[in-house]
Amino acid sequence: SNEFNCAAVDLGASSGRVVLGRVGSELLELTELHRFGNSPSRDGSGWRWDIGTIHREVLTGLRRAAEHSPSSIGIDSWAVDYGLLDRNGTLLADPRHHRDPRNSGMIERVRERVDDAELYGITGLQQLPINTLYQLVASLEDDELDSAETLLLIPDLLTYWLTGEIGAEITNASTTQLFDVRGEDWAYDLARRLGIPSHVFPPLRSPGEFAGTPRAAVSAHTGLSPSVRVTSVASHDTASAVVAVPATDRRFAYISCGTWSLVGLELDSPVLTERSRAANVTNERGIDGTTRYLRNTMGLWLLQECLRCWREGGLRADLDELLEGAARQPAFRSVLDTDDPAFMAPQDMPTTIGAACVAAGEPVPESPEATVRCVLESLALAHRRTVRGVAELADREVEVVHLVGGGSRNELLCSLTADACGLPVVAGPTEATALGNVLVQARAHGMAGDLSELRALVAATQPLRRFEPGDSADTWDAVDRRVRDRTSTTTRA
Ligand code: ADP
Ligand code: LRH
Numbered sequence: 061s062n063e064f065n066c067a068a069v070d071l072g073a074s075s076g077r078v079v080l081g082r083v084g085s086e087l088l089e090l091t092e093l094h095r096f097g098n099s100p101s102r103d104g105s106g107w108r109w110d111i112g113t114i115h116r117e118v119l120t121g122l123r124r125a126a127e128h129s130p131s132s133i134g135i136d137s138w139a140v141d142y143g144l145l146d147r148n149g150t151l152l153a154d155p156r157h158h159r160d161p162r163n164s165g166m167i168e169r170v171r172e173r174v175d176d177a178e179l180y181g182i183t184g185l186q187q188l189p190i191n192t193l194y195q196l197v198a199s200l201e202d203d204e205l206d207s208a209e210t211l212l213l214i215p216d217l218l219t220y221w222l223t224g225e226i227g228a229e230i231t232n233a234s235t236t237q238l239f240d241v242r243g244e245d246w247a248y249d250l251a252r253r254l255g256i257p258s259h260v261f262p263p264l265r266s267p268g269e270f271a272g273t274p275r276a277a278v279s280a281h282t283g284l285s286p287s288v289r290v291t292s293v294a295s296h297d298t299a300s301a302v303v304a305v306p307a308t309d310r311r312f313a314y315i316s317c318g319t320w321s322l323v324g325l326e327l328d329s330p331v332l333t334e335r336s337r338a339a340n341v342t343n344e345r346g347i348d349g350t351t352r353y354l355r356n357t358m359g360l361w362l363l364q365e366c367l368r369c370w371r372e373g374g375l376r377a378d379l380d381e382l383l384e385g386a387a388r389q390p391a392f393r394s395v396l397d398t399d400d401p402a403f404m405a406p407q408d409m410p411t412t413i414g415a416a417c418v419a420a421g422e423p424v425p426e427s428p429e430a431t432v433r434c435v436l437e438s439l440a441l442a443h444r445r446t447v448r449g450v451a452e453l454a455d456r457e458v459e460v461v462h463l464v465g466g467g468s469r470n471e472l473l474c475s476l477t478a479d480a481c482g483l484p485v486v487a488g489p490t491e492a493t494a495l496g497n498v499l500v501q502a503r504a505h506g507m508a509g510d511l512s513e514l515r516a517l518v519a520a521t522q523p524l525r526r527f528e529p530g531d532s533a534d535t536w537d538a539v540d541r542r543v544r545d546r547t548s549t550t551t552r553a
Contacts, residue, residue, distance in 0.1 A: 231267060
């Protein structure tokens with residue numbers, strides 16, 4: 061029949077899911093088969109991912125998917141983190157979590173060898189301590205890398221366990237800061253200069269390429285047919301999310317809003333100017349050779365960590381109730397710069413937010429509702445600054461902001477973002493990443509056309525909600541100035 065049926069494994073930093081995707085000429089439908097929580101886990105050496113549990117949950121999802129006889133499977137996840145395999149293909153340790161504080165200080169360490177301008181010219185990436193490059197440089201301190209034969213990013217690691225095939229998908233490889241932004245290959249020379257063994261980097265593969273078939277043990281365990289095709293998708297979750305942005309022309313910005321808020325543009329080629337470097341904007345690889353010109357901003361991590369702390373302290377902290385309460389709070393009492401690295405690690409976030417307010421001379425939020433209001437206004441400000449910043453640096457007109465991911469269910473955040481940006485926000489799809497994963501699989505199997513056709517299918521089939529900006533432009537200008545003036549006088553890392 062003229063219908064394509066596949067399974068998408070989509071692993072976010074806060075939850076993972078396995079969905080069944082159906083695609084036809086006028087059909088795009090997801091059915092969630094399995095969802096599970098995901099969070100940093102701590103051992104004596106720092107923050108890691110419990111990859112054994114993630115792997116088991118993925119197999120549980122695939123066992124359910126097998127009942128629907130999918131013809132293909134695709135895997136995406138959050139970026140930058142990796143597992144190291146030894147000579148026998150055995151995972152050496154649970155992958156480190158990018159929020160581990162041991163990575164702070166590594167930007168300075170690398171700068172001693174390669175200056176910022178040269179590094180940006182090679183990799184085109186935003187300098188963030190989470191980048192694979194900095195994680196690996198931190199690993200040189202201990203002996204973690206000594207017995208490593210192969211480095212596999214998270215989706216590539218799961219693909220390896222599923223199929224036995226080793227490779228590195230290119231959209232995710234582009235987030236490592238060890239990928240040559242102009243070329244089609246790893247930045248081997250850069251790795252060598254920093255003492256990172258270049259033999260660990262696997263051969264690259266592109267979205268749409270065949271990645272393998274299930275190993276016999278996997279098909280026996282899950283019931284998947286041994287001939288089902290594992291397809292490379294845009295395995296960086298953000299790259300998959302951008303595929304499924306329901307844009308109708310090019311004058312759009314996107315915000316992929318989950319644990320992180322990734323705010324940017326889709327361009328034909330990287331922007332590697334000095335101004336772009338100074339603004340710390342990243343050039344990641346998108347589908348079909350596009351550039352994802354974006355900035356990582358702090359995102360709903362702030363809210364997630366608040367909820368976790370309140371619940372651990374015995375509060376109910378129901379998200380819907382808190383958002384309703386936050387909507388009734390007075391506006392703009394406490395607004396923060398969410399780029400503050402103090403927010404990066406897992407921690408008692410309400411206390412850190414309070415301390416940041418004290419340092420900034422803003423009133424300390426006195427209730428969870430007030431704290432949520434502070435977080436959402438601060439995120440909206442980050443959205444505004446980044447949308448305006450990237451549009452200017454890329455000389456691109458932006459008429460609409462597409463906000464996708466779990467954050468698109470947060471109406472208060474969507475409407476604050478519309479107000480702050482002074483632009484309409486189109487919210488949805490919530491599961492943009494899984495949709496992008498499914499669409500790239502479908503296209504690899506001859507089902508759909510170019511990127512604009514994929515997006516038209518999303519726009520025609522998925523529920524979207526439009527938020528028009530209110531008349532608060534002057535107020536937001538004043539808030540922006542208030543935070544900016546302060547940031548330039550307080551010490552910033
Ligand atoms: P990730 O892929 O990084 O794990 P998601 O895209 O799944 O993140 O987004 C998760 C976030 O979405 C949550 O932290 C939460 O703030 C938000 N979210 C999810 N459901 C709702 C909801 N019903 N209302 C408001 N916000 C929601
Ligand atoms: C979002 C994301 C983001 C990365 C971060 C590590 O899930 O992939 O694009 O920077 O996680």
